[in-house]
Structures are given as C-alpha cells and as structure tokens.
Amino acid sequence: MPFAAEPDDALEEGENQQLLLATKGGPALEGLVVGSYCHDVLIRGGRVVGETLGGAAAFVSNVLDAASPREEEQEVAPFVVVSKVGHDFAYASAPAPARRPPLRCASPTTSFHAQFSEAAASAHAPDRELRRVRPCDPIYPADLPDRRFAYGLAVGVAGEVLPETLERMIRLCRAVLVDAQALIRAFDGDGAVCHVSLEDTPYARLLPRVAFLKASSEEAPYVGVETARRRCCVIVTEGRDGCRLCWDGGEARVAPFPAVQVDPTGAGDSFLAGFAAGLLWGLSATDAALLGNFFGAAAVSQVGVPTFHPKMLQAVKEILEDKTTKRTSPCINGTTFTLERSNMHDELHTALQEASRLMSEQQQADPANGNDGDICST
Numbered sequence: 001m002p003f004a005a006e007p008d009d010a011l012e013e014g015e016n017q018q019l020l021l022a023t024k025g026g027p028a029l030e031g032l033v034v035g036s037y038c039h040d041v042l043i044r045g046g047r048v049v050g051e052t053l054g055g056a057a058a059f060v061s062n063v064l065d066a067a068s069p070r071e072e073e074q075e076v077a078p079f080v081v082v083s084k085v086g087h088d089f090a091y092a093s094a095p096a097p098a099r100r101p102p103l104r105c106a107s108p109t110t111s112f113h114a115q116f117s118e119a120a121a122s123a124h125a126p127d128r129e130l131r132r133v134r135p136c137d138p139i140y141p142a143d144l145p146d147r148r149f150a151y152g153l154a155v156g157v158a159g160e161v162l163p164e165t166l167e168r169m170i171r172l173c174r175a176v177l178v179d180a181q182a183l184i185r186a187f188d189g190d191g192a193v194c195h196v197s198l199e200d201t202p203y204a205r206l207l208p209r210v211a212f213l214k215a216s217s218e219e220a221p222y223v224g225v226e227t228a229r230r231r232c233c234v235i236v237t238e239g240r241d242g243c244r245l246c247w248d249g250g251e252a253r254v255a256p257f258p259a260v261q262v263d264p265t266g267a268g269d270s271f272l273a274g275f276a277a278g279l280l281w282g283l284s285a286t287d288a289a290l291l292g293n294f295f296g297a298a299a300v301s302q303v304g305v306p307t308f309h310p311k312m313l314q315a316v317k318e319i320l321e322d323k324t325t326k327r328t329s330p331c332i333n334g335t336t337f338t339l340e341r342s343n344m345h346d347e348l349h350t351a352l353q354e355a356s357r358l359m360s361e362q363q364q365a366d367p368a369n370g371n372d373g374d375i376c377s378t
C-alpha cells in the first residue's frame with residue numbers, strides 16, 4: 001500500500017479498503033490541492049510584458065489533470081482545489097478555475113509583480129524578483145472539505161496556507177506533499193518576497209508528518225536540507241539542472257529534460273504536480289521526479305499556464321502504462337513509499353525524452369506558444 005493512514009488517525013477496516021490507493025486510477029486516488037490562484041504581472045525593463053493567471057494551484061491543476069492516472073470515463077482527474085480569490089478575479093473562465101472554482105471573499109485577489117532581470121539568468125540564481133502587491137485572505141482549516149483524501153498538496157504562494165490549515169490537511173490526507181514556498185515566504189513593507197528559516201516557523205513541527213517537501217535551490221538554505229531530510233524526503237529543484245532528492249540515509253540526482261525557457265513561472269509548481277502524478281502511477285520517488293522534471297521543462301517553454309498537446313499527453317500516458325508496476329515499499333513517516341530509482345529509470349528518461357521532442361515540435365508548429373512570447377531574453 002503506497003499511502004498508509006497515520007497511526008493517530010486510523011480508519012475503520014472498511015474505510016481503509018476504500019481508500020487503498022489502487023496503482024492505476026479510481027476514486028481512491030482523490031487529492032486535495034490547497035493554495036490560491038493569483039494574478040501575475042510580468043515586467044521587464046519597466047514594461048509590462050505579460051499578464052497571466054498564476055498561483056501554484058493553477059499550474060498544479062493543469063498538470064494533475066494532464067498526467068494523473070484515471071478511469072476512461074472520468075473527464076477530469078479526481079482532486080479538489082481549495083483556493084481563494086476576490087471579486088476582481090480575472091480568470092474565472094480559464095480551464096483550471098473553471099473546472100474547480102475558487103472560494104470568493106471580500107478582499108482582492110492575490111497579485112504578484114514579477115520583475116525579470118535584463119541579465120541572462122543562471123540555472124540557480126533567481127531569475128525574477130517577486131513582489132506581492134495585493135494579498136487575498138488566508139485559507140482556514142474550516143475552508144477544507146470534511147472528508148478523507150488519498151493525498152494533499154500544500155501549494156500556497158502568499159502565506160495563505162496557515163499552519164493550522166496544513167495541520168488539518170495532514171489529518172485529512174494519507175500523504176501530504178508541500179512546496180516550501182508555502183511555508184517560508186515573508187513579505188517586506190513593499191511586498192517584496194523574502195524568506196525566513198523554516199525552523200523558526202510554526203510549520204517546522206509538522207515536518208515529520210509530511211511525506212515530501214519540495215524547495216527550489218534558492219529556498220533550500222532556508223529549509224535546512226540536512227535537518228529536514230531526517231524528518232521527510234526533501235526534493236531540491238535546480239532549474240535546468242533537474243533536481244535532487246535527499247532523505248534519511250540516501251539521496252539521488254534526477255536528470256532534466258531539454259527546454260527553451262521563455263518564462264520560468266510555475267516550473268516548481270508543475271514539477272511538484274508531475275512528481276505527485278508519478279507517485280500516483282506507482283513510481284518510486286526518484287522515478288516520479290523524472291515526471292516532475294518533464295512537466296517543469298514543459299512549464300518554462302510557454303508563458304503562463306502551459307497548454308499540452310494531446311499527442312504529447314497520449315505519449316506520456318502510454319509510457320506510464322507501459323512502465324508502471326506495483327511494488328512493495330519501505331516506510332517513511334508512517335507513509336510507505338519507495339524512494340530509490342528503479343532499474344527502468346534510464347529507460348523511463350529516454351522514453352520521456354521522446355515525448356518532450358513532441359512538445360518542442362508542437363511549439364515550433366504553434367509560434368504563439370514559443371519564443372514570440374519570450375519573457376526571459378532581450
């Protein structure tokens with residue numbers, strides 16, 4: 001059983017059977033995504049070069065819908081999004097919010113200004129300065145549905161996932177995956193995003209009950225990888241260099257996929273969702289990180305929330321159907337996962353590379369998705 005109930009929150013035998021995570025699809029795979037949609041304004045050289053739907057929940061929904069295992073008859077993947085926006089929300093009819101509408105509140109929608117640097121970004125240096133110009137309301141524990149979920153993704157962008165909300169997620173979900181940006185972001189008087197040490201936040205005590213914590217290389221020093229890896233599996237994403245996983249007693253590096261970066265926004269969100277989808281397909285964490293890298297690369301190749309070509313998605317689905325098998329797992333934090341790479345890791349990478357070629361072809365055929373909208377270069 002890949003995901004096990006927490007010992008302090010055990011279910012009745014019958015319920016447990018219902019929630020058993022079948023490797024390939026079914027209602028037992030229902031997930032809970034918590035984090036708000038937002039408005040992103042992309043600025044370069046003092047000029048607005050793009051206005052897009054943002055918020056990790058938008059990127060995550062996009063990838064989960066594209067890559068999660070599901071039954072043929074299910075139109076959308078089985079997960080719920082709990083997100084808050086104001087009445088000014090400009091993207092209610094975009095695919096992600098239209099499928100899973102946000103809660104409305106009196107305060108305005110969270111809004112970020114992303115200032116892109118004129119200099120070429122390196123793989124690990126920050127490529128943009130983010131400023132939160134408007135915050136929406138937080139998401140409270142009472143905003144979450146009162147039922148059990150197979151997995152949860154805590155993906156706040158502006159401090160909206162409160163410690164008590166994360167704690168409630170941990171109680172409701174059999175395994176929780178967290179983006180460090182939801183925990184360690186702070187905002188100066190001008191709204192500029194800065195970071196605080198995770199250890200100094202009320203979230204730190206929850207880490208032993210989290211399955212996976214994802215941090216970008218910029219966030220990693222604030223997470224304290226060496227301490228955190230003793231409590232859960234930490235994944236550090238390293239831009240075009242791929243990512244590494246660190247857990248108590250082991251680590252693995254996972255190779256990237258080539259991409260022509262036109263907008264880095266949402267790479268980390270898309271990574272985390274691809275990774276979660278990989279786990280749902282029954283991949284080990286190190287193998288699932290390949291799917292994370294694949295969707296991270298897809299995200300940077302387009303401006304805003306990316307559109308995936310059906311041919312490319314079909315190819316990915318066929319690869320996953322072909323490669324996934326059920327396997328027994330070691331135990332991590334009361335939740336069982338296989339962490340190490342499997343012996344078909346390299347084969348999976350090669351097969352996904354083929355699919356990523358389809359993605360580049362799609363972009364070349366449709367310049368609206370390609371370099372025409374490049375935010376990254378002058």
Ligand SMILES: Nc1ncnc2c1ncn2[C@@H]1O[C@H](COP(=O)(O)OP(=O)(O)OP(=O)(O)O)[C@@H](O)[C@H]1O
Pocket residue numbers: 215216217236237238239240241242243256257258259260261264265266267268269271292293294295296297300
């Ligand atoms: N230029 C790139 N080429 C290929 N893959 C990339 C590139 N940039 C990002 N990725 C993929 O996306 C993943 C996440 O990227 P990154 O480390 O930049 O996350 P992030 O800083 O959290 O992103 P963001 O905050 O912009 O959403 C990487 O681990 C990698 O797999």
Ligand SMILES: O[C@H]1[C@H](O)[C@@H](O)[C@H](O)[C@@H](O)[C@H]1O
Pocket residue numbers: 038039040053054055056057059112130157181265266267268269
């Ligand atoms: O839309 C983006 C995206 O979700 C990023 O991951 C986050 O860092 C930004 O704050 C947000 O504006």
